[in-house]
Amino acid sequence: MAKSPRTRPRMIVLHVVVIAGAIAMFFPFLWTFITSITPGAGFSIAPQLWPENPSFEAYRTLFTERPFGRVVANSVGLALVTTLAQLFTSATAAYAFSRLPFRGRGVVFAVYLATMMIPLQVLIVPLFAELKAFGLLNTYLGALLPTFASAFGIFLLRQAVNQVPRELDEAAKLDGAGHFRVFTQIILPNIRPALATLTVFAFMSSWNAFLWPLVVLRSPELQTLPIALAGLQGQYTTAWDVVMAGSIVSILPMLALYIFAQKYIIQGVASSGIK
Amino acid sequence: MVLPTALDAPTVPAPSRAPRSRKKPRASAGYVLTVLAFLLPSAIPLTLFVLGPMVAAAWISFTEWNLITPMEFIGWENYRSLLADERTGEVFLHTIGYIAGYLPLVYIGGLALALALNQALKGRSLWRGIYFLPVVTSWIAVAIVWRWLLNPNNGVVNLALGWFGIDGPGWWTDPDWAMISIILASSWKDLGFVMVILLAGLQTINPDLYDAAKVDGAGAWSRFRNVTIPMLSPSTFFVVVISLINGFQVFDQVYAMTGGGPGGSTQVVVQQIYDLTFRYGAAGEASALSWLLFIVILAVTVIQIIGQKRWVHYG
Numbered sequence: 001m002a003k004s005p006r007t008r009p010r011m012i013v014l015h016v017v018v019i020a021g022a023i024a025m026f027f028p029f030l031w032t033f034i035t036s037i038t039p040g041a042g043f044s045i046a047p048q049l050w051p052e053n054p055s056f057e058a059y060r061t062l063f064t065e066r067p068f069g070r071v072v073a074n075s076v077g078l079a080l081v082t083t084l085a086q087l088f089t090s091a092t093a094a095y096a097f098s099r100l101p102f103r104g105r106g107v108v109f110a111v112y113l114a115t116m117m118i119p120l121q122v123l124i125v126p127l128f129a130e131l132k133a134f135g136l137l138n139t140y141l142g143a144l145l146p147t148f149a150s151a152f153g154i155f156l157l158r159q160a161v162n163q164v165p166r167e168l169d170e171a172a173k174l175d176g177a178g179h180f181r182v183f184t185q186i187i188l189p190n191i192r193p194a195l196a197t198l199t200v201f202a203f204m205s206s207w208n209a210f211l212w213p214l215v216v217l218r219s220p221e222l223q224t225l226p227i228a229l230a231g232l233q234g235q236y237t238t239a240w241d242v243v244m245a246g247s248i249v250s251i252l253p254m255l256a257l258y259i260f261a262q263k264y265i266i267q268g269v270a271s272s273g274i275k
Numbered sequence: 276m277v278l279p280t281a282l283d284a285p286t287v288p289a290p291s292r293a294p295r296s297r298k299k300p301r302a303s304a305g306y307v308l309t310v311l312a313f314l315l316p317s318a319i320p321l322t323l324f325v326l327g328p329m330v331a332a333a334w335i336s337f338t339e340w341n342l343i344t345p346m347e348f349i350g351w352e353n354y355r356s357l358l359a360d361e362r363t364g365e366v367f368l369h370t371i372g373y374i375a376g377y378l379p380l381v382y383i384g385g386l387a388l389a390l391a392l393n394q395a396l397k398g399r400s401l402w403r404g405i406y407f408l409p410v411v412t413s414w415i416a417v418a419i420v421w422r423w424l425l426n427p428n429n430g431v432v433n434l435a436l437g438w439f440g441i442d443g444p445g446w447w448t449d450p451d452w453a454m455i456s457i458i459l460a461s462s463w464k465d466l467g468f469v470m471v472i473l474l475a476g477l478q479t480i481n482p483d484l485y486d487a488a489k490v491d492g493a494g495a496w497s498r499f500r501n502v503t504i505p506m507l508s509p510s511t512f513f514v515v516v517i518s519l520i521n522g523f524q525v526f527d528q529v530y531a532m533t534g535g536g537p538g539g540s541t542q543v544v545v546q547q548i549y550d551l552t553f554r555y556g557a558a559g560e561a562s563a564l565s566w567l568l569f570i571v572i573l574a575v576t577v578i579q580i581i582g583q584k585r586w587v588h589y590g
Contacts, residue, residue, distance in 0.1 A: 011394070018391050022405040028463070029408070031431055032420050046429040093317035100310050102302065112317070115325045117572060119524045121545045122565035125558045126331035127324065128342070146324040149317040179309050208413035210527045215553075226415040230531055233419055240423055247416040254411045262404055265411065269468060270475030 029251070036245040042238040058245035068249060070221055071228045076253075078140065078213075078224060079206040082147045086202040087195060090153035094191075095183050097154070098161040099169065109158075116151040120211055128215055142216045143224075147206060153198045156268065160194030161187055197268035200261045207254060225250040336563035341556035353563035363564070365539070366547045367571075369454065373543060374522035376458040377465075382514060384462065385469025390503075392470070393477045403474070407467035414464070418531035421460035422447060450540035453533050457541060461528055469514050476510025477503070508587045516579055523572050544568050 031047070037054040038047040062068040097109050127146060128137075136142030168186050177185070188195070210226045217223055223231070229246045236242045258265060302310075336353055338346040357363045392403050409417060425432050425446035433443030447456040484506065488498045526545035529535060535542035535550070542550075544564065551561035 011396075014391055014394060015396060018388075018396060018402050021388070022402045025463070025466070026405050026408070028420050028424055031424065035423065042429070046434060047431075089317040089320065092313045096310060096313035100306075100313060102310050108314075111326070112321065115321055117520060117569075117576065118325060118329055119545070119565065119568060119572070121524065121526065121548050122332050122562075122569050123325065123328040124548075125335055125342070125552055125562055125565075126328035130324075130328060130331070145320065148324075149320040151321070154317060179313070183313075204411055208415075210413070210415055210530075211549075226413050229413075229415050229419060233422075233531070240426075243419055244423065247419055250416045251412050254413075255408070258404075258408065258411045262400075262407075266403070266407065266471050269410075269471045 032244045032247050032251075035240055036248050038241055040239075041241040041244070058239075058241040059249070061242050062245055062249065066228070066232070067220060068228065068246070071223055071225055072249065074140075074222060075207055075224045078143060079203045081144055082206040083199055083202040085144070085148040086150050086153050087198060089149045090157045090198060091188065091191075091195070092183075093149075093154045094157035094161045095179075095187055097158045099182070099187075100179070112151050112154055116155075124211065124215055127212075131216060137216060138218050138222060140222065143213050143222075146212060147209070150202065150205075153202065156198055156201075157191060157194055160191040164190045193264065193267065196261065196264040200257065200264050201268055203257065204254060204265075332562045332565060335559055336566050338559045340558045342552070342558050343556075346559070349559070353560045354567075357560060357563055357567065362542075362547070363567075366542050366544045369541060370523055370525065370543045372454060373458060373461075373525055374519065376455065377461050377522060378515070378518050380458065380462045381465050381469050381518065382511075384466050385473055385514070388466065388470040389473035389477055392474060403467075403470070406470055409464040410467045412464070414527035415531050417460055417464050418528045421456065421463070422532055425456050425459070447533050448537060450538045453537060453541045457525075457528055457532055460532065461525070464528075465518075469518075472514055473507065473510050476507045480506045505588045509589055512579070512583055512587045516576060519575055519579070520572055523568060523575070 034049065034051060035041045035047045036058050037056060038045065038051045039053060039055050039057050041047045093112070097105065097112075123146075131137050131142045131145075134142075136145070164187055168190070169182050172182050172186050208226060209224070210230075213224045214227050214230075217227065220228075225246075229243075229250055232243050232246045335346065337348060337350060339349050339352075340346040388406060392399055392406075396402065424430055427433060427443070427445045427448055430443075430446070432446075436443040444452045447453045480503065484502050485498055488502050493501065524545055525543050526549070529541055529543050529546050530549070533541045535546040545568070548561045548565050548568070551557045551564065
């Protein structure tokens with residue numbers, strides 16, 4: 001890129017604007033944290049940028065007076081199972097849609113994609129009735145089953161499988177490999193970045209899921225973080241330090257995952273936008 | 276189809292090799308089993324927990340049902356009463372109002388950021404990372420945090436406005452400002468998502484196009500207008516389609532920020548579906564409303580897919 005003297009002031013202004021914007025974007029997180037360590041923050045006490053008597057009392061309240069230890073464990077467990085299930089169902093489906101031609105495949109794929117357009121809200125009532133009939137209301141399994149297959153994951157992995165050169169399959173087949181060996185030994189190792197992207201997305205969507213867990217997990221000891229957080233807001237209407245501590249507990253693991261896997265998350269979002 | 280491989284070289288005769296399989300007229304039983312083995316792990320959950328309930332929702336929409344006592348078939352009655360009820364129009368208007376505020380804000384903001392971050396900035400990936408951060412957080416946490424930022428009492432936004440002598444509004448406690456509060460929180464959360472999509476689109480534009488435009492004497496604005504915008508149109512199309520689909524389904528942030536209030540001023544379609552089901556025990560009417568919503572989303576999406584030929588350029 002040519003750097004003429006004329007573009008330098010322009011670049012400085014650009015830096016200032018971008019950095020100021022980033023600070024503004026980050027500020028709500030900072031303010032959330034500051035509020036969480038300001039005892040009694042709320043109606044009468046406004047938090048200050050440098051709290052006078054910072055304390056982690058609000059976090060202690062969460063984990064002693066409220067069952068937040070259990071809630072965090074629930075969220076982690078459900079997210080792990082959902083992620084493993086989606087990796088399995090998405091990878092196998094992606095292989096079928098990319099490598100196993102059969103009559104009506106285009107229609108089946110279109111139906112799969114169409115499920116992305118169905119609002120979860122349309123399904124809530126019948127799903128509720130269905131799981132009630134199976135006796136799965138208020139169970140982990142009931143919360144998990146509807147999350148096992150994801151049209152987004154299938155779409156993402158199919159794009160990746162399509163990009164694996166078919167010559168690799170052909171070579172393995174000449175060596176006598178069947179579809180299962182081609183799948184496990186050729187395809188899976190070659191779509192590792194897409195699998196990483198899906199891992200992060202599946203974990204994230206389970207961790208942040210709200211409506212379905214809200215409907216199916218009624219007992220307090222089964223609740224996940226977003227549900228417990230919404231409940232916290234109802235109970236501690238003016239104790240904003242406790243509510244903000246709950247928000248930090250919910251945000252922090254995603255923050256860690258994001259810093260660790262930024263590349264895959266951004267790649268996943270970016271690739272979904274390219275035809 | 277015959278692939279040209281080294282094995283096809285005529286110098287080595289391979290008498291034992293079977294003729295290369297052409298398109299088989301009928302699949303063998305083993306092949307059918309293979310297809311099923313790969314397809315069923317996803318087909319079973321999608322059928323049981325998406326497609327099946329979808330059809331069931333259609334059936335339920337023709338019944339009167341409170342989730343407990345047996346369903347009673349009442350034909351088109353739910354749809355008739357929904358269309359006659361002025362609240363139905365209201366909840367759609369609120370939803371469209373949300374989209375009308377959110378989409379321009381998030382698109383123009385995302386585009387400006389993508390253009391800025393497409394330059395050779397120092398620490399570019401750090402800034403990009405910070406702008407994207409809200410995308411990975413949960414809607415509930417975001418809604419709660421924004422309720423606090425926009426709190427009329429001791430909320431930081433009104434405190435800051437106070438420094439300039441401005442008496443801040445009641446935000447989510449004021450019917451005139453509640454939807455604006457939701458739009459602000461939603462735009463903050465999704466800005467980074469739109470930015471990353473558009474940034475990826477910008478990076479696929481061939482730099483030669485800009486050079487050619489420069490040679491033709493095009494200024495910065497003209498290059499933006501005649502190269503960037505058309506070449507970015509597939510990404511723009513994607514952002515608009517996804518935003519409209521998600522926008523019509525807006526719920527989590529409304530539920531956690533206002534619950535549809537105050538005075539029903541932020542009652543959106545999905546909040547109405549939720550209330551009908553779990554508050555008023557009108558699951559049949561809720562299912563009918565959810566089908567109406569689905570049909571609206573489908574129609575809006577199909578119109579965009581048809582309309583894209585007029586403005587989307589695939590390179």
